[in-house]
Amino acid sequence: GESVGLHLPTLSVQEGDNSIINCAYSNSASDYFIWYKQESGKGPQFIIDIRSNMDKRQGQRVTVLLNKTVKHLSLQIAATQPGDSAVYFCAETKGAQKLVFGQGTRLTINP
C-alpha cells in the first residue's frame, strides 16, 4: 500500500550533538522525497529534498540520505540547536503528484 513510516515517534538529543531521524517508505516507485519541519502552531516547513537518482544531498547543517535498496530515508542534523525542536516529517511522491507523509518524529533538544 502507500505509506511512509518513521522508526521512532520521539527523539531526544543533547544540544550540540548530531541528530538522525529515520524514515521507511513502501512505494518503490516514488521518485522524490522531502523532509519537512513542523513547529508548534505552524505549517510544515520545507527542509531538504532528494530525488531517487541520488543517494545523498547536503544542505546547511542538514543531510538527507536515501537507500533505495532497503527503502530507507534519513535526515541528519549537525550540531543540533534549541531551534531544531519540532516534529519532522518525511514525504514521498511520484511524478509531482500528491505527497504521502509519514507519522512524524518529535525531536527534543536537551540543554
Next chain:
Amino acid sequence: KAGVTQTPRYLIKTRGQQVTLSCSPISGHRSVSWYQQTPGQGLQFLFEYFSETQRNKGNFPGRFSGRQFSNSRSEMNVSTLELGDSALYLCASQLAGVETQYFGPGTRLLVL
C-alpha cells in the same frame, strides 16, 4: 515573495454546520493541495487543484469539496460537519511541474 496564506486561522463550528476555508498560494504557483492533519491520522491528502481543475483526490467522503479560482486561490468546503472533522487543515502550493510543496500555517477547525 509572500508565502502561502490561509484564512481563517481558527474556527469553531457545531456538528451539522458547514465551513469554508480559504487559501492563497505563493504568487506564480498554480497548483494548490489540501491536507488534513490530526494527531491520530497524521497528514492526509484531501485534493489538489491545478488551473481551476481538480487533478487529484484523496480518500475522503464527498462532504469534503474544493475549488480553485482563476487567480489560483482555492477554497475547501466541508458540509455536515462531524466531530471527527476537527483538525488542522493545511494548504500547500507548488509551481507547475515542480514537486516541492510549500505549506501555509493552516486553519485549525474545532467541531463541537
